[in-house]
Amino acid sequence: MNQNRDPLEHLDRFAPLGQPAIVNRIGVLTSGGDAPGMNAAIRAVVRSALQHRMEIVGLRHGYRGLLQQEVQPLDSGSVGNLLQRGGTFLKTARVPEFHQAQVRARAAQSFRELKLDALVCIGGDGTFTGAHLLWLEHRVPVIGIPATIDNDLYGTESTIGFDSAVNTAVQAIDRIRDTADSHERLFIVEVMGRDSGFIALETGLACGAEEIFFSDSAVTVDQAIDHIRRGQKRGKLSSILITAEGRKPGRAYDLADQLQKKAGLEAKVCILGHTQRGGAPSAFDRVLAARMGASAVEALKRGYCDAMMSWTRGRIEAVSLTQVLAHRKKPPEEWVKLAQTLSS
Numbered sequence: 001m002n003q004n005r006d007p008l009e010h011l012d013r014f015a016p017l018g019q020p021a022i023v024n025r026i027g028v029l030t031s032g033g034d035a036p037g038m039n040a041a042i043r044a045v046v047r048s049a050l051q052h053r054m055e056i057v058g059l060r061h062g063y064r065g066l067l068q069q070e071v072q073p074l075d076s077g078s079v080g081n082l083l084q085r086g087g088t089f090l091k092t093a094r095v096p097e098f099h100q101a102q103v104r105a106r107a108a109q110s111f112r113e114l115k116l117d118a119l120v121c122i123g124g125d126g127t128f129t130g131a132h133l134l135w136l137e138h139r140v141p142v143i144g145i146p147a148t149i150d151n152d153l154y155g156t157e158s159t160i161g162f163d164s165a166v167n168t169a170v171q172a173i174d175r176i177r178d179t180a181d182s183h184e185r186l187f188i189v190e191v192m193g194r195d196s197g198f199i200a201l202e203t204g205l206a207c208g209a210e211e212i213f214f215s216d217s218a219v220t221v222d223q224a225i226d227h228i229r230r231g232q233k234r235g236k237l238s239s240i241l242i243t244a245e246g247r248k249p250g251r252a253y254d255l256a257d258q259l260q261k262k263a264g265l266e267a268k269v270c271i272l273g274h275t276q277r278g279g280a281p282s283a284f285d286r287v288l289a290a291r292m293g294a295s296a297v298e299a300l301k302r303g304y305c306d307a308m309m310s311w312t313r314g315r316i317e318a319v320s321l322t323q324v325l326a327h328r329k330k331p332p333e334e335w336v337k338l339a340q341t342l343s344s
């Protein structure tokens with residue numbers, strides 16, 4: 001890879017090539033599921049925009065704020081003391097009506113009434129689908145910052161919030177390991193990630209889980225039983241299975257039922273649930289948010305849009321939203337084997 005190439009040159013432009021982009025006023029919003037580090041990303045966008053002498057306003061409750069003109073003026077002070085806080089102070093929302101073309105047309109009209117020149121959208125793939133359509137249908141210049149605990153976005157090695165969510169799950173499971181070990185018990189821990197197994201996989205590997213279940217994994221209940229039995233034969237009396245809240249082999253309680261019916265194994269269930277969304281962002285997520293936020297404003301200043309900021313091999317780059325949305329990122333299946341090998 002040529003480290004000197006311009007990381008933005010392949011992107012769509014809203015300013016004609018060779019001419020300066022006119023970006024006097026930016027709107028920033030957080031949308032979809034909240035993720036630790038969203039506040040850090042807003043802070044980075046706000047302070048970078050101010051540094052470039054741009055005006056910046058927050059749009060509250062995701063796309064609803066754009067539609068209903070719920071505007072929050074932002075200055076450097078309004079994002080003070082936020083870096084370490086989970087959630088999003090601009091609030092987030094799911095706005096299903098944004099799927100309708102006429103609603104997006106109203107949003108574009110609102111964008112112009114608010115005299116905005118560009119939008120920074122912080123969220124996941126649904127948020128970026130809406131943003132991409134705003135650009136394609138109405139030439140609203142958009143830049144996406146990936147913030148979702150699921151890490152399920154193609155084009156970036158990590159999304160803001162993923163590292164924090166994994167760390168929260170790991171801390172919880174370390175505690176469960178202590179009690180599992182003391183009572184010589186089998187535990188099933190359910191983590192988030194209905195359609196995406198990244199949290200399950202990375203948490204499982206970090207905690208030495210005996211087996212990890214998630215939507216793309218080929219692991220079966222019979223394999224888990226074999227694994228537990230082998231462990232028991234060599235004197236291992238506690239085990240932890242991790243399952244994403246997904247479809248295969250069902251929710252944690254379904255898995256416990258199957259273990260009981262198939263092998264008479266008694267399992268305790270612990271569902272971590274929304275605890276994984278809250279809490280202070282990890283240092284990694286804060287730094288990622290800082291770098292992505294600053295780069296998003298820089299991209300707009302240079303006239304580029306319709307892109308998501310990405311973290312690739314340590315560099316902050318930009319990937320076109322067309323690319324991001326055309327692909328599905330899958331967790332590496334070889335990590336499952338590694339987790340099995342290391343816990344056997």
Ligand code: ATP
Pocket residue numbers: 031032033034062063093094095096097098099100123124125126127128129130131133147148149150
């Ligand atoms: P997470 O991965 O954390 O759930 P997300 O951004 O994928 O985040 P969604 O609820 O899927 O979360 O999407 C957020 C918002 O984006 C939706 O409420 C809706 O307003 C808009 N959106 C989602 N999908 C589309 C779509 N296909 N067309 C237009 N807008 C969409």
